[in-house]
Amino acid sequence: MRISIILFCEVLLLGLMGYATAKSQPQTVVSGYITTTDEIPVEQMSVKVKGTSIGNKTDQRGFYELVLRRGGQYTIQVSGVGIMPQEKVILVSEGVSQSVNFVVSLTNQQLDEVLVSANKARYKVDTLSSSLRLDIPLLEIPQNIQVVTAKAMEDQQIISMSDGLVRNVSGALKLEHWDELYARINMRGSRASAFRNGMNVTSQWGPLDEDMSMVENIEFVKGPAGFMMSNGEPSGIYNVVTKKPTGQTKGEANITMGSFDLYRATLDLDGKLASSGKLLYRFNVMGQRKNSFRNNQFNHRYSISPAIRYLIDDQTVLTAEYNYQHARMANVGSSYTFAQDGYGSLPRDFTWSVPQLEPTVIKDHSLFLHVEHQFNDDWKLTTQAAYFNYDQVGSSFWINAYDIGGGQRSAIDDEGNIIRNVSIWDAVNESTFGQAYLNGTAYTGLVRHRIMGGIDLGTKDYAADWSQGHALDTVGGFFNIYAPHYTLPANGLPNFDRSIAIRERATVSTLTQSYVGVYVQDELGFWEDRIRLTLAGRYTYVRQSRYGTAMDGNRFTPRVGISVSIDERTAVYGLFDQTFVPQTGLLRGEDLPKPITGNNIEFGAKRNWNDGKWSSGLSVYRILKNNQLVTDRDTSGGNSNFIYSLQLGRTRTQGVEVDLKGEIVEGFNIILNYAYTDAQVSKNPYPDQVGNVVPGYATHVGNGWLSYRMQRGPLKGVGLSGGFSYQKDRKTWGWDTENEKNLPDYFRLDGGVSWQNKRVILAANVFNILNEYLYSGSPYSDFYYWQSEPPRNFRVSLGYRF
Structure with missing residues (x-):
C-alpha cells in the first residue's frame, strides 16, 4: 500500500507539473450571456447545439458554456416557455473559442414562466450543487x-x-x-x-x-x-x-393538514431587492403543530430561513443565509416500546409516556456566508464559512433494572411490570467551519485537466448532561405494560437541578473535534474527453475527545477513478478510494480506540435516456472497514450506562445498487431502486466473531414511486401517484445478543391524487395504505425494544404560487 501511495503521488505531481509548465492550448468552446432587453441576466435558460445532445443552462449571471469536440458549422438554439426559440448559425474552427450572446424580449411574467419550465424536471437532475x-x-x-x-x-x-x-x-x-x-x-x-x-x-x-x-x-x-x-x-x-435566491420574482404559500392533528403552513418568497437584479432575496418560514398516533406525544415546530445574494460584479457573488429551527416536543424516547416476548407484542399505539412531563425544547441556529469569484470562464474560487449553535433543554426515557428475587435483576418481570426512568438531557452543540476551494480547467497538449483543490477547517463542541435521573415508579407501584395507567406516577415527577450552566454539569459527557482537510484533484480528459482519469489525494488531521479521553491522528488517502463515455449518453466507471476517521470512546482496560480506515472499490455504468429525460445507473462495490466501534452491551464492570465500546478488526460490506429515475414519457415520472447488501465481520481479534453480520442494514431493499399527470384534455392537471418500500432480511440495531430475533420483512404502500395549474396545487396522500404494523427495533439485555410507525394516515395540502 505504501508503494502504491508513493506511485500515486508521483503521477499526480507529474500531472500537476505538466499542465503548470506546458503551454495551455485553446479550447473549442462556445460561450456567452443571455439577458433581457433591460440587461437583466436570465438564469436557467436552455441552450443547445441543434441536432446534438450538447446542451447547458445559464447560471445566475446568465452565462452559458458549450464544449464542442470538433470544428464545423453549428446552430446554437435558445429556448424557453412563452418565447419563440432563437437560433444563431456559427462556424467554429477547432481549438478556437467564440462568444455568442443572446438578448430575449421577456416580460417579468414570461421570465417567471421560463424559469418554472426550466425547473419542470421533477425527479432527475444532471448536475450537482x-x-x-x-x-x-x-x-x-x-x-x-x-x-x-x-x-x-x-x-x-x-x-x-x-x-x-x-x-x-x-x-x-x-x-x-x-x-x-x-x-x-x-x-x-x-x-x-x-x-x-x-x-x-x-x-x-x-x-x-x-x-x-x-x-x-x-x-x-x-x-x-x-x-x-x-x-x-x-x-x-x-x-x-x-434554498437560495434565484433572481426570479415568485412566491408560494402552502397549507397542509392531516391525521393526528397535523396543521402546517409554509411560505416561500423569492425576488429582487434592487431593480438592477444585483441584490436578491429568499425568505422561507414554516409553522407546524403535530401530535402522534400515540397519546401524550407531540412535535410542534417553526422555522425561519432568510437569505440574500449580492452580485457584486460580473465575476463575484456573495450569499448570506440564516436558518433557525425551533422544536417543542415530547420526551425523547417516549416512542420506544419494551417487552420480553418479542417485537410487535404490544399494540401499535402503546405508550409509556407521562402527560405531566415537561417538553423538550430545541433551538437550532445556523449561519452561512458564501463568496464565489469567477476569475474567467475557466477558473473559479469559492470560499464559505458557517456557524452552528444548538441548544436543547429536555429529558429522555428508559427503564430501570430492579431486584426480582433470587439475586436476579431485570428491567421487565414476567407480569410486565417496569420502573420507568426519566433522565435529564440538556445539550449544547457549537460548530464553526471554513472552506476555500478552487475549480478550473487547463490544457496540456490534447489533454484536458479539470482541477479542484481546497482546504476545509472545522471545530465541533458538544456537551450534554445525562447525570441526573429520576425513577417515576417504585417496587409495588409499577407501571404495567399490559395494563398501563397514566395517572401521576407513584414516585412523582422529576425536578432536575439546572442552577448551574450546562457545560459545568457536563464535565464528562463532552465531545469535541477539530480538523483540517486538504484536497487536490486532477481529472485528465483524453481522446476528446471520452476517457477521464481522476487522480486525487487528501490529507486529514483530526483531534477529538470523548468522555474524557482524547486522541489525534493524520493520514494521506488517495483517490483514483476512471470514467469512459461509450457514447454521448452512456458512461462506465471504476473507482478506488480510501477514508480515515479517528474515533473516540472507552474500551475496557482504558485502551484508546484506533481510527477507522476504509478502502472502497466500485464499478458502475450510467446512462441518460430519451434525450436526457430519464436516467439509469448500476454500481457494484466492496468496502473494507477497519476498527469499527460498536456499543459494548455487557452491563458488568461499571458499564450499566453503556459507556464502553467494542472494536472490531475488519468488516467487509459488498453489494449491488440499481437506480432509475426521471420522465419516461410526457407526464409520467418514476423513481425505482434496488440494493443488495452483505456486511460481515471478516477479521476480528475474537475468532468466534468472524462471519457475524454487521448490524443496521437489510440484505434486500427495493423502492418505487410512480407519478402521472394529465397533460391535456378536460382532466389536464390531474395527477395520480403511488409508491412502495420493501425490506427483506433486516438486521437489527443490536450486536449479536443472546436473545437475538430477526426483524420481519417490511412492506409499505403509499399513494396520492392531486390537481394543479400554473397557480394552484391541491394534493392528498395516504400513507401505509395497507395499515401494516411497521417498526424497527433491537434486542436489549433480557428484553426487546422497538419503535412503531403510524397506522394508515393521510395529508391534504393546498398551495398557491404567485
Missing part, C-alpha cells in the same frame, strides 16, 4: 451519486428528514426514529455522515432534522467522499442543500 465542489456532469462522475429533488419531496409530501425520504435512494435506511430529533441514515452497512451545504455537521445525536421548507434538494454520495475534503464514513454522506 456547487457545495459538492465538482463542476462535472453527474454522468461523468465515477461514483454513485443520487439527488432527491424538491419536486419528488413535494409529490411524496415529505416534510422532514425522517419522513420517508430514504425511499428515493437505493439501499438507504433510516434507523431508529428519535421522535424526529435527528435522522440516523445508514448506507452500505454503516451510518452516512450528515452534511449541510457542504459542511460536515454530523454529531453523535444530530444534526436536528432539517425541515423541508428550507431545503432545495438532498444529494446522496455513496462510498467515500474525499472530494468533500472533510473526514467521513466510507459508506457515504448526504448533503442537504438549502
Whole structure:
C-alpha cells in the first residue's frame, strides 16, 4: 500500500507539473450571456447545439458554456416557455473559442414562466450543487451519486428528514426514529455522515432534522467522499442543500393538514431587492403543530430561513443565509416500546409516556456566508464559512433494572411490570467551519485537466448532561405494560437541578473535534474527453475527545477513478478510494480506540435516456472497514450506562445498487431502486466473531414511486401517484445478543391524487395504505425494544404560487 501511495503521488505531481509548465492550448468552446432587453441576466435558460445532445443552462449571471469536440458549422438554439426559440448559425474552427450572446424580449411574467419550465424536471437532475465542489456532469462522475429533488419531496409530501425520504435512494435506511430529533441514515452497512451545504455537521445525536421548507434538494454520495475534503464514513454522506435566491420574482404559500392533528403552513418568497437584479432575496418560514398516533406525544415546530445574494460584479457573488429551527416536543424516547416476548407484542399505539412531563425544547441556529469569484470562464474560487449553535433543554426515557428475587435483576418481570426512568438531557452543540476551494480547467497538449483543490477547517463542541435521573415508579407501584395507567406516577415527577450552566454539569459527557482537510484533484480528459482519469489525494488531521479521553491522528488517502463515455449518453466507471476517521470512546482496560480506515472499490455504468429525460445507473462495490466501534452491551464492570465500546478488526460490506429515475414519457415520472447488501465481520481479534453480520442494514431493499399527470384534455392537471418500500432480511440495531430475533420483512404502500395549474396545487396522500404494523427495533439485555410507525394516515395540502 505504501508503494502504491508513493506511485500515486508521483503521477499526480507529474500531472500537476505538466499542465503548470506546458503551454495551455485553446479550447473549442462556445460561450456567452443571455439577458433581457433591460440587461437583466436570465438564469436557467436552455441552450443547445441543434441536432446534438450538447446542451447547458445559464447560471445566475446568465452565462452559458458549450464544449464542442470538433470544428464545423453549428446552430446554437435558445429556448424557453412563452418565447419563440432563437437560433444563431456559427462556424467554429477547432481549438478556437467564440462568444455568442443572446438578448430575449421577456416580460417579468414570461421570465417567471421560463424559469418554472426550466425547473419542470421533477425527479432527475444532471448536475450537482456547487457545495459538492465538482463542476462535472453527474454522468461523468465515477461514483454513485443520487439527488432527491424538491419536486419528488413535494409529490411524496415529505416534510422532514425522517419522513420517508430514504425511499428515493437505493439501499438507504433510516434507523431508529428519535421522535424526529435527528435522522440516523445508514448506507452500505454503516451510518452516512450528515452534511449541510457542504459542511460536515454530523454529531453523535444530530444534526436536528432539517425541515423541508428550507431545503432545495438532498444529494446522496455513496462510498467515500474525499472530494468533500472533510473526514467521513466510507459508506457515504448526504448533503442537504438549502434554498437560495434565484433572481426570479415568485412566491408560494402552502397549507397542509392531516391525521393526528397535523396543521402546517409554509411560505416561500423569492425576488429582487434592487431593480438592477444585483441584490436578491429568499425568505422561507414554516409553522407546524403535530401530535402522534400515540397519546401524550407531540412535535410542534417553526422555522425561519432568510437569505440574500449580492452580485457584486460580473465575476463575484456573495450569499448570506440564516436558518433557525425551533422544536417543542415530547420526551425523547417516549416512542420506544419494551417487552420480553418479542417485537410487535404490544399494540401499535402503546405508550409509556407521562402527560405531566415537561417538553423538550430545541433551538437550532445556523449561519452561512458564501463568496464565489469567477476569475474567467475557466477558473473559479469559492470560499464559505458557517456557524452552528444548538441548544436543547429536555429529558429522555428508559427503564430501570430492579431486584426480582433470587439475586436476579431485570428491567421487565414476567407480569410486565417496569420502573420507568426519566433522565435529564440538556445539550449544547457549537460548530464553526471554513472552506476555500478552487475549480478550473487547463490544457496540456490534447489533454484536458479539470482541477479542484481546497482546504476545509472545522471545530465541533458538544456537551450534554445525562447525570441526573429520576425513577417515576417504585417496587409495588409499577407501571404495567399490559395494563398501563397514566395517572401521576407513584414516585412523582422529576425536578432536575439546572442552577448551574450546562457545560459545568457536563464535565464528562463532552465531545469535541477539530480538523483540517486538504484536497487536490486532477481529472485528465483524453481522446476528446471520452476517457477521464481522476487522480486525487487528501490529507486529514483530526483531534477529538470523548468522555474524557482524547486522541489525534493524520493520514494521506488517495483517490483514483476512471470514467469512459461509450457514447454521448452512456458512461462506465471504476473507482478506488480510501477514508480515515479517528474515533473516540472507552474500551475496557482504558485502551484508546484506533481510527477507522476504509478502502472502497466500485464499478458502475450510467446512462441518460430519451434525450436526457430519464436516467439509469448500476454500481457494484466492496468496502473494507477497519476498527469499527460498536456499543459494548455487557452491563458488568461499571458499564450499566453503556459507556464502553467494542472494536472490531475488519468488516467487509459488498453489494449491488440499481437506480432509475426521471420522465419516461410526457407526464409520467418514476423513481425505482434496488440494493443488495452483505456486511460481515471478516477479521476480528475474537475468532468466534468472524462471519457475524454487521448490524443496521437489510440484505434486500427495493423502492418505487410512480407519478402521472394529465397533460391535456378536460382532466389536464390531474395527477395520480403511488409508491412502495420493501425490506427483506433486516438486521437489527443490536450486536449479536443472546436473545437475538430477526426483524420481519417490511412492506409499505403509499399513494396520492392531486390537481394543479400554473397557480394552484391541491394534493392528498395516504400513507401505509395497507395499515401494516411497521417498526424497527433491537434486542436489549433480557428484553426487546422497538419503535412503531403510524397506522394508515393521510395529508391534504393546498398551495398557491404567485
